Amino acid sequence: MTKKSKKEDVVEETTQSEEGIIEEEVAIPKEPTSEEIISELQEQIRNLKNELLKQHADLDNTKKRLEKERITERKYAALDVSKALLTPIDHLDLALNHVGDNELVQQFAQGIEMIKKQFLKVLEEEGVSEIDATNEEYDPNFHQAIMTEKIDGIEPNKVTEVLQKGYLFKDRLIRPAIVKISE
Amino acid sequence: MGKIIGIDLGTTNSCVSIMEGNEAKVIANAEGARTTPSVVAFKDGEIQVGEVAKRQVITNPDTVSSIKRHMGTSYKAKVNKKEYTPQEISAMILQNLKKTAEDYLGQKVTEAVITVPAYFNDAERQATKDAGKIAGLDVKRIINEPTAAALAYGIDKTDKSQTILVYDLGGGTFDVSILELAEGTFEVISTAGDNRLGGDDFDQKIIDWLVSEFKRETSVDLSVDKMAVQRLKDAAEKAKKDLSGITSAHISLPFISVGPSGPVHLEKTLSRAKFNELTGDLVEKTMGPVRRALKDASMTKNDIHQVLLVGGSTRIPAVQDAIKLELGKEPNKTVNPDEVVAMGAAIQAGVLAGDVKDVLLLDVTPLSLGIETLGGVFTKLIERNTTIPTSKSQVFSTAADNQPAVDLHVLQGERPMANQNKTLGRFQLTDIPPARRGIPQIEVSFDIDANGIVNVKAKDLGTGKSQSITIQNDSGLSDKDIERMVKEAEENAEADALLKEDADVRNEADQLIFAAEKAMSDLKDQVSDSEKEDTEAKIKDLRKALEGTNLEDIKAKKDALNEVAQALATKAYQQAQQAQEAANSNNVADDSPQDDTVVDAEFEEVD
Numbered sequence: 001m002t003k004k005s006k007k008e009d010v011v012e013e014t015t016q017s018e019e020g021i022i023e024e025e026v027a028i029p030k031e032p033t034s035e036e037i038i039s040e041l042q043e044q045i046r047n048l049k050n051e052l053l054k055q056h057a058d059l060d061n062t063k064k065r066l067e068k069e070r071i072t073e074r075k076y077a078a079l080d081v082s083k084a085l086l087t088p089i090d091h092l093d094l095a096l097n098h099v100g101d102n103e104l105v106q107q108f109a110q111g112i113e114m115i116k117k118q119f120l121k122v123l124e125e126e127g128v129s130e131i132d133a134t135n136e137e138y139d140p141n142f143h144q145a146i147m148t149e150k151i152d153g154i155e156p157n158k159v160t161e162v163l164q165k166g167y168l169f170k171d172r173l174i175r176p177a178i179v180k181i182s183e
Numbered sequence: 184m185g186k187i188i189g190i191d192l193g194t195t196n197s198c199v200s201i202m203e204g205n206e207a208k209v210i211a212n213a214e215g216a217r218t219t220p221s222v223v224a225f226k227d228g229e230i231q232v233g234e235v236a237k238r239q240v241i242t243n244p245d246t247v248s249s250i251k252r253h254m255g256t257s258y259k260a261k262v263n264k265k266e267y268t269p270q271e272i273s274a275m276i277l278q279n280l281k282k283t284a285e286d287y288l289g290q291k292v293t294e295a296v297i298t299v300p301a302y303f304n305d306a307e308r309q310a311t312k313d314a315g316k317i318a319g320l321d322v323k324r325i326i327n328e329p330t331a332a333a334l335a336y337g338i339d340k341t342d343k344s345q346t347i348l349v350y351d352l353g354g355g356t357f358d359v360s361i362l363e364l365a366e367g368t369f370e371v372i373s374t375a376g377d378n379r380l381g382g383d384d385f386d387q388k389i390i391d392w393l394v395s396e397f398k399r400e401t402s403v404d405l406s407v408d409k410m411a412v413q414r415l416k417d418a419a420e421k422a423k424k425d426l427s428g429i430t431s432a433h434i435s436l437p438f439i440s441v442g443p444s445g446p447v448h449l450e451k452t453l454s455r456a457k458f459n460e461l462t463g464d465l466v467e468k469t470m471g472p473v474r475r476a477l478k479d480a481s482m483t484k485n486d487i488h489q490v491l492l493v494g495g496s497t498r499i500p501a502v503q504d505a506i507k508l509e510l511g512k513e514p515n516k517t518v519n520p521d522e523v524v525a526m527g528a529a530i531q532a533g534v535l536a537g538d539v540k541d542v543l544l545l546d547v548t549p550l551s552l553g554i555e556t557l558g559g560v561f562t563k564l565i566e567r568n569t570t571i572p573t574s575k576s577q578v579f580s581t582a583a584d585n586q587p588a589v590d591l592h593v594l595q596g597e598r599p600m601a602n603q604n605k606t607l608g609r610f611q612l613t614d615i616p617p618a619r620r621g622i623p624q625i626e627v628s629f630d631i632d633a634n635g636i637v638n639v640k641a642k643d644l645g646t647g648k649s650q651s652i653t654i655q656n657d658s659g660l661s662d663k664d665i666e667r668m669v670k671e672a673e674e675n676a677e678a679d680a681l682l683k684e685d686a687d688v689r690n691e692a693d694q695l696i697f698a699a700e701k702a703m704s705d706l707k708d709q710v711s712d713s714e715k716e717d718t719e720a721k722i723k724d725l726r727k728a729l730e731g732t733n734l735e736d737i738k739a740k741k742d743a744l745n746e747v748a749q750a751l752a753t754k755a756y757q758q759a760q761q762a763q764e765a766a767n768s769n770n771v772a773d774d775s776p777q778d779d780t781v782v783d784a785e786f787e788e789v790d
Contacts, residue, residue, distance in 0.1 A: 062203060065287070076215060094438035098446045138242075140226060140235050145242040146409045163410040172215060176238055178413055 078126045079169045085123060086167055086174065092116045093165065131166035133159045133177040142166055144176040150183045158182045187294040187323055187536045188284045189528025191331070192273060192311065194251040195354030195381065197221045198525035199280040201288065202533035207335060207526035209519075212283045218521055219283070222248045223275045225263035232279035247272050249355065252378065254314075255307030270310050274317035281318060295320040296532040298524050301327040301360045302374045323535050329360035330369045331527025332493045335518050339367060346372075346486050350473065350506055350514065351493035355381040357469055359476040361487070373479035375472035380465065382423075382496035388461045389419035389453065393434065397449055403442045405449075411440050422453050427498040430455045459501040466505045473509055490514040495521045548573075549665045552629055552637065555592035555601035557582045557693075558686035564629045567597065567669070571635060576628035578644070580621045588613040589625055593639050593652065597672030599683035605668070612641040612650045620697060685734055692729055692741045695748060696722050702751040706758065710751065718747045 032040075092112065099109040120128075131142045138145060138157045143166065151160060159179045166177030189207065191198040196218040200209045209217050214234060224236035225245040239246045245262040250272040259266040277297075284292050299311050308325050315322035329349035333339065338347060344365040351358040358376040362369050393415055394406050405411040414436055422432035436449040459466075477483065490512050496502060497520050506514050518526065548571060553563040556579065564575050581589060589612050596604025615623050624644040631637050642649035672679070699718055703710055710718075721744040728740040 058204070065203075065289075079215070091437045094446075098438060098441075140224065140231065140239045140243070144238040146413055148242055164413075173234075178410065181242065 075170065076172060079172065079174065082123055082126055082128050082167075082169055083174045085119070089116060089119055089123075090164060092119075127170040128174070129168045131168060131177045133162045133166065133179055135159060138179070138181045140176075142168075142173065142176055143179045143181075145179050145181045147180040148183045149180060154182045156182050185290055185292055185294065186284075186288060187296060187532035188281070188292050189331075189525055189530070189532045190277065190280055190295050190297045191328070191522075191525035191528060192251065192276065192280075192297055192299075192314075193218075193221055193353060193524075194249050194356050194378075195221060196521075197276055197280055198522055199284050200522065200525040200529035201284060202529050202536075207529040207533075209522045209525060210283050210287045212279075213286065219276075219279060220248075221251065221276050222246060223250070223272050228263075230275055232276055250276075255304065255310040270314040270317060273311065273314035277314055277318035277320060281320060293319065293321055294323050294532075294536075296324050296326060296528045296535065297322055298326055298328045298331045298528050300356075300358055300374075300376075301329050301362075301371045302358070302376070303327075324531060326528060326531050327360070327369070327371060328358070328493070328524050329362055329371070329491075331524045331531065332491050332518075333362060333364065333369060333527065334530045335523045335527035336489075336491050336515060338364060338489065338491075339369075345488040346482070347489045347491060348473070348476070348487045348510065349491045349493060350469075350497060351376075352469060352496040352502065353381050353494040354383060354496075355379070357381060357472065357494075359469075359472045361476050361480045361482065372482075373476045375475040375479065377468065377472060380468060382494070384465055385423055385462050385496060385499065386416065386419045388465065389422055389458070390415045392453075392457075392461050393419065393449065393451060396451065397439075401442055401447050403440050403447055405440060408440055414439065423458070423499070426453070426455045426458050427500060432458075455500065462499075462501065466499075466501050469502070470505060470509050473506075484510045484512070487512065491523075492516045492520050493523050548631060548635075549662075550595045550605075550668060551597055552593070552595050552607075552631075554579075554627060554639075555590075555594060558690045559601045560683065560686045560690070561594055561596065561599055561601045561604055564627070565631065571631045572633045574628060574630040576626055579625045579627055581615065581618070581623050581625075582620055584619050585617040586620065586623075587615055587617070589615065589641065591627065591639065591641050591650075591652075593637075593654065596668055598675065599679045600686065603675075603679070607637070607654045608639070608652045610639075610641070610650055610652045612643060612648070614646070614648055615643055616646065618645075619701075688734060688737055688741070689729060692725055692737055692744075695741060695744055696725060699744060699748040699751060702748065702754075706751065706754060709754065709758065714747070714751070718744070718751065721747055 093116070096109055096113055096116070099105055120130075133143055136143075136159050138159055143159060145159075146163070149160060154160065158181060159177075160182050161180040162177050163180060164178040167174040186201050189200045189202075191200075197220075198209060198218045200207050202208070211217050212219050212233065216234070219233040220237040222233065222236040222240065223246070224231045224239045224243055226239070226243060231239075236246055237248070240248060247260045247262055247267070250260065250269050253260075253269040254273065256269065258269060260269070260272055277295075281292050281295070295315055297311055297315055299308055303311070311325055312322045328351065329347075332349050332351070333347055338345065344363065347362045347364065349358075349360045349362065351360070356376065356378045357380040358374065360374045361372045363372050364370075390412070394404070398404055405415060418434050418436055422434050425432040431452055431454045434449065434451045434453060438446045439449040440447050477487075480486075487510055490506060490510055492503070492506075492514050497514075497516065503514055503516065506512075548565055548567055548569050551563045551567045552565040553561055556562045562577075564577055565573065579589075591610050591612065592601060593607045593609065594601055594604040595607050598604055612625065615625075626642045626644055628640045628642075629637060630640070637654040638651060639654070640649055640651035699722060703715060703718060721740070725737070725740040725744050728737045731737075
C-alpha cells in the first residue's frame with residue numbers, strides 16, 4: 001500500500017511541474033490580473049453552487065416522488081392477490097349457476113353460496129367491490145362487451161346480460177365486467 | 184426547465200419513460216399499468232385511449248387500433264363521423280402518455296424523444312414528428328427503436344466498435360435490425376421483419392389446441408361460445424407467461440360450457456415441450472428475417488458481437504433457444520423487454536437535456552469491503568454496489584483475555600471466508616489495556632471517498648488510540664476480475680455456506696466455553712463439585728471435538744455443554760440479581776454485571 005501511495009505522489013508531482021511549465025509559457029504574453037482570477041473563481045463558485053442546488057432540488061423532488069409512489073403502492077398493495085382470488089370465485093359462481101332442482105343439491109349449494117360470500121366479504125374489506133352492470137348504460141370504462149343482441153323494447157347500448165362479473169379495487173379497475181349489450 | 188420524456192410509440196402498446204437521476208424510469212399510467220395499448224376510441228364525443236379503448240374494439244366501430252401501420256400514408260381513419268389522419272390518431276395516444284408523465288412529475292411536459300422502427304422512411308418519420316406537434320410536444324429527436332434498445336442496454340458505454348443484432352418480437356409485429364456502433368454513434372446496417380407476427384399468435388396457438396383437444400374429448404365446440412373463448416384467451420395468455428418460468432402450466436376452467444349431459448370442465452396441463460411444439464412454426468418464422476438481415480448486411484453470425492432482446496414475447500424460452508442456435512450467441516436479456524425502447528428514448532432525452540452529461544457520475548463499489556474476524560470469517564462492512572462516497576463503522580471486540588493488540592485484515596470480495604477474498608491491506612492496533620475478552624470496544628470505520636480511495640480506521644474507544652490505513656482505489660482488479668469474483672461467489676455459494684457454518688459453529692462453541700468457565704469462576708464455591716465436574720468434562724469434550732473436523736460432533740458436544748451452562752448461567756444471574764438488590768438496599772453504587780451488547784463479532788487472536 002505504501003508503495004502505491006508513493007507512486008501517487010510522484011504522479012502528482014509531475015503534473016504540478018507540468019502545470020508550472022505551461023503557466024510559465026503562457027505567462028509571458030499575458031499574466032491574468034488578480035481581478036481576472038477572482039472573477040474566474042467567482043464564476044466557478046457560482047457554477048458549483050448552481051450544480052449543488054440542482055442536485056439538492058433533484059434529490060428533494062425524487063424524495064417527494066418516491067413518497068408519493070410509496071403511498072400509491074401501499075394503497076394498491078392487495079390488488080394483485082385480490083385479482084388472483086377472483087378467478088376461483090368466478091368458478092364458484094359458475095358452479096352455483098348449474099344447481100338443478102334436486103333439493104339436496106340446492107341445500108348443499110346454499111352452503112357453498114355462504115362460503116363464497118365469506119370470500120367476498122374478506123375481499124370487500126381489502127377494498128374490492130363488484131361493478132354494477134345489469135341494465136346499466138354500457139360504459140367501456142367498466143364493461144367489456146363481447147356480444148351484442150337486438151331486443152325489442154330495449155334501447156341500444158344497455159347491458160342485457162353479465163357474462164362475468166367485474167370488480168374494482170378502491171378506485172382502480174381490477175377487471176371489467178364482461179357483458180352482452182343491446183344493439 | 185421541464186423534463187424531456189422518452190416515448191415508445193408502438194403498434195400495439197406504447198410506453199413512456201423519464202430520466203430520474205442517472206436511470207431511465209418507466210412511468211405507470213393511472214390504471215397502474217406500465218404500458219398502454221395504442222388504441223383510440225370515440226364514445227359520445229369523448230376520446231378514450233388505452234385499455235378502455237381496447238375493450239371496445241369488438242363492439243364500438245369508432246375504435247382505431249394499430250394506426251402505426253398507416254403512418255406516413257394518406258390513409259384516413261373514418262371514425263366519429265369524421266376522417267382522422269394517422270398523425271391525429273397517434274397524437275391522441277401521445278397526449279395520453281404525456282399526461283401520464285405530467286401526473287407523475289407534477290409539472291408540464293413540452294418536449295419528447297419518440298422512437299420509430301428502423302425501417303421507417305422520411306415520410307413516416309415526419310408523420311411521427313407531426314403527431315408529436317399536434318399533441319403539444321416539441322419532438323427533440325426521432326430515434327430508431329433498435330438504437331433506443333442499444334442505449335438502454337448501455338451498449339454505447341464502450342469505445343469498441345460493435346455490431347449488434349436487435350431481435351424485437353412485440354405484440355403484433357416482428358423486427359430484426361443490425362446496427363453498427365462506432366465512435367459513439369449507431370448506424371443501421373440492415374432491417375427485416377414480419378409486420379403480422381407477434382405474441383398474440385402464440386396465444387392463439389394455445390387456444391386452438393385447447394379447443395381441438397376439448398372437442399375431441401367431449402365433442403363440445405368451445406369456439407362458438409364467445410364467453411368460453413374469452414376465458415380461453417385469458418387462460419392461454421397466463422399459461423404462456425407461466426411457461427417462461429416453469430416447465431408446465433396448469434389450465435383449469437371449470438364449467439367452461441354445457442354439454443348434452445350437463446356442465447363440462449376443462450382441465451389441461453400444457454408442458455413447455457408441448458407449447459414449443461405448438462408454436463415451433465412461429466419461432467421458425469422469425470428466423471427467416473434474421474437470416475435475411477444478416478444477408479442484406481453481407482454478414483455472417485460471426486460478425487455479430489451482441490444480440491439484444493426487445494418485446495415481451497422474447498421471454499419465451501424457445502425463442503431465446505432458437506436465437507442462440509441460429510446466431511451461436513447467448514442473447515442479452517438483462518433489461519425488461521417491454522420497456523427497453525422507452526427507456527432508451529428517455530436516455531437519449533436525458534443526453535439532449537444535458538441531464539445525463541452534467542450529472543455527477545456517481546460510482547459504486549464493485550465488490551464488498553470488510554475485515555477478517557474470529558475463525559477466518561469475512562465480515563462485510565460495505566456491501567457491493569453501494570454508491571460512493573460512503574462510510575460505515577461497526578464496533579468489535581477482542582477474542583482472548585488480555586489481548587494486547589488486534590490485527591486488522593482488510594479484504595474485498597463476495598465470499599464468506601476471509602481467505603477466499605482479496606487482501607487489500609493489514610495493520611495492527613496495539614496497546615489495548617489488559618481486559619477480559621469481549622470487553623474492549625474497537626470501532627472499525629471504513630470511509631470511501633468519491634475517488635474510490637478507502638480509508639480504514641480502528642479506534643480503541645476505551646483509550647481513544649487509533650490506527651489507520653489508506654488503500655488506493657487501484658486495487659489491481661480489472662472489470663473482468665470483478666466479474667469473476669462475483670461469479671465465483673455465486674457458484675460457490677453452497678460450499679461457502681458450509682464453510683461459514685463451520686466457522687460460526689466453532690465460534691459459538693468457543694464463546695460457550697468461555698461463558699461456562701467465566702460462570703464457574705464467578706460462582707466459585709456456589710457450584711457443587713458434581714456440577715463443576717460435569718461442566719469441566721463437557722468443556723473438555725467440546726475442546727476435543729473442536730480439534731477434529733466433525734461438525735456434527737461439535738454441535739452435539741456444544742449442545743451438551745449448553746445444557747449445563749444454562750443451569751450455571753441461571754444461577755449466576757440469580758446471584759447477580761441478589762447482589763444488585765443488596766447493593767441497592769445499601770445504596771452503594773457497584774459495578775453491575777457486564778453485558779456485552781456492543782459486541783458484534785470478535786477479532787482473531789493475536790499470536
